[in-house]
Amino acid sequence: xxxxxxxxxxxxxxxxxxxxxxxxxxxxxxxxxxxxxxxxxxxxxxxxxxxxxxxxxxxxxxxxxxxxxxxxxxxxxxxxxxxxxxxxxxxxxxxxxxxxxxxxxxxxxxxxxxxxxxxxxxxxxxxxxxxxxxxxxxxxxxxxxxxxxxxxxxxxxxxxxxxxxxxxxxxxxxxxxxxxxxxxxxxxxxxxxxxxxxxxxxxxxxxxxxxxxxxxxxxxxxxxxxxxxxxxxxxxxxxxxxxxxxxxxxxxxxxxxxxxxxxxxxxxxxxxxxxxxxxxxxx
Numbered sequence: 001x002x003x004x005x006x007x008x009x010x011x012x013x014x015x016x017x018x019x020x021x022x023x024x025x026x027x028x029x030x031x032x033x034x035x036x037x038x039x040x041x042x043x044x045x046x047x048x049x050x051x052x053x054x055x056x057x058x059x060x061x062x063x064x065x066x067x068x069x070x071x072x073x074x075x076x077x078x079x080x081x082x083x084x085x086x087x088x089x090x091x092x093x094x095x096x097x098x099x100x101x102x103x104x105x106x107x108x109x110x111x112x113x114x115x116x117x118x119x120x121x122x123x124x125x126x127x128x129x130x131x132x133x134x135x136x137x138x139x140x141x142x143x144x145x146x147x148x149x150x151x152x153x154x155x156x157x158x159x160x161x162x163x164x165x166x167x168x169x170x171x172x173x174x175x176x177x178x179x180x181x182x183x184x185x186x187x188x189x190x191x192x193x194x195x196x197x198x199x200x201x202x203x204x205x206x207x208x209x210x211x212x213x214x215x216x217x218x219x220x221x222x223x224x225x226x227x228x229x230x231x232x233x234x235x236x237x238x239x240x241x242x243x244x245x246x247x248x249x250x251x252x253x254x255x256x257x258x259x260x261x262x263x264x265x266x267x268x269x270x271x272x273x274x275x276x277x278x279x280x281x282x283x
Contacts, residue, residue, distance in 0.1 A: 005158040006151030009055050012205035016045045017137045039075035042068050047201040057145035067133045078117035085110035087237055105244050159206040166202045170195040171281045193228035196221045220280040227277040231270035238263035
């Protein structure tokens, strides 16, 4: 017996909505990794709305997606600062006799940026805008605004079409990468990473309907996302180190240069894994 697309997409939405709402109490008490978990749930929801957009009433879905973007961006400021602090701490731990001023400028400043951003998140969670979003998402758990004509179609057929579309979009980006100029390549790789993430979330939402095919494709997309995420983190870390180190002199300047060189090497190592990670998209 076939399943309609509407109930299938509702089940996928409900899982991510529950993850988002469950993460809120942990974010409020600043539990470890809680901002990351809430951000991922928010991004997953937004990605599902974008990939499966034709299953929803256009204006209502667009409005909810915009609110999810607002929340994801807010959480992203805190998460990015958290990641930088952890990365800088791990990086400095590989060097002997790091001056306190360097630790403060990299790790300390990032931790302070996280604290400020986390406070902004808490203010938002107490605000009317977030409360309205929670009300909408609570309704969407069981009764989202479905586009009746599409929602009553066979889920296997509809979901397979959606996966093919997201895979084609990612393939076009991957095929464009070899001809990109050096100046454009870093941003194109970032776009490929975002495309891989969208395909991954699309596959995970479809896994209950399409089974192993969606699961396997999602796993490959996740690997590509991870490889390019490592590359992006190293690139951004290097840029931040160079910016902080501007004006430094003597041994301190040398240390900043060594730190930047280390991150440049890490970016290169991640990029070396890119061809094999992206190979599936051509098959």
